[in-house]
Amino acid sequence: MKRILSGIKPSGDLNIGGYSGALQQYVAMQHEYENFFFVPDLHAVTVPQDPLELYHRSKEIAAFYVAAGVDPAKSAIFLQSQVSAHAELGWLMETQVHFGELSRMTQFKDKSDGKDAVSSALFTYPALMAADILLYQATHVPVGEDQKQHVELTRDLATRFNNRFGETFTVPEPIIQDLGCRIMSLDDPSKKMSKSNPNKNSYVLLLDEPDTIRKKLSRAVTDSEMSVRYDPENKPAVSNLLEIYSIFSEEPISVIEKRYEGQGYGGFKKDLAEAVISKLEPIQRNFREIIDSEELVRILKDGAERASAVANETLLKAKKAMGFLTF
């Protein structure tokens, strides 16, 4: 049986990077797997969060899953904090991970860089992420490139635990698509597209209005060559726009390159904006319908129940293996 576990943190407004590296993969892959798509709200509080914002953003991420096409009948959609096995196995995984391993995590280094007060949870975060995945015996974890190191560590921890305590966890495989696994900032193609960038024109949000999307994409940096050609090394900015175009129009890059052969960037950027807008429009419409509905609450309650059944079973198995009394 093939099983997926994945999620998007409710720590900021969702941008097209998260859509490209994660959400659109969930939608595309869901029919071939048994799926657990969760909102990692416990991960969001590893950095300071305004309670009201956390509340709304957690609901929003869940609503985006449904709005983009994740089928709640097929996939369990739930909030991490509503399945207490996550926190419990997270602690047990902290006992297995080494300080040195956590110190090597590039995301911790990036997020703690220059800050004088960093929570210890930000440091131990990958142990909780390993628990998220291992609780569901996930065989596959679709993520963007920046999460690869965390999934690799999860594999190491699963193997270590199984060797020490007996076969308990499935060792998961990351699924990182070739295109769109690392969407870069529109103002600087050397940086990942991220909502923490103070320049609002550097990202497109899933809830941006059409005119905002047109404006942001028309201002995206390119280069002086004036040819629409995919060459990530020498033309990182244009290649990034081509990846976005390909993800949103569902056309191969070669077809897009051909269409703009011998032309500059003006028409290409305009059409790119329309491709993004036409994909986001129905998602935004569905989002508005579901965000304040009883239906969303029902989906999340049902998802948490389905998730808990699987997670509690794995937790019990892990606790027994470690020697805890479980009567």
Ligand code: TYM
């Ligand atoms: P998060 O919330 O930062 O990102 C959610 C997903 O979106 C991908 N992503 C991107 N992909 C392409 N280009 C970008 N610019 C971009 N920005 C984000 C991320 O790679 C990710 O797949 N630690 C995780 C959340 C998490 C999780 C898990 C994921 C917690 N437990 C278990 C999978 C399985 C995170 O912070 O992702």
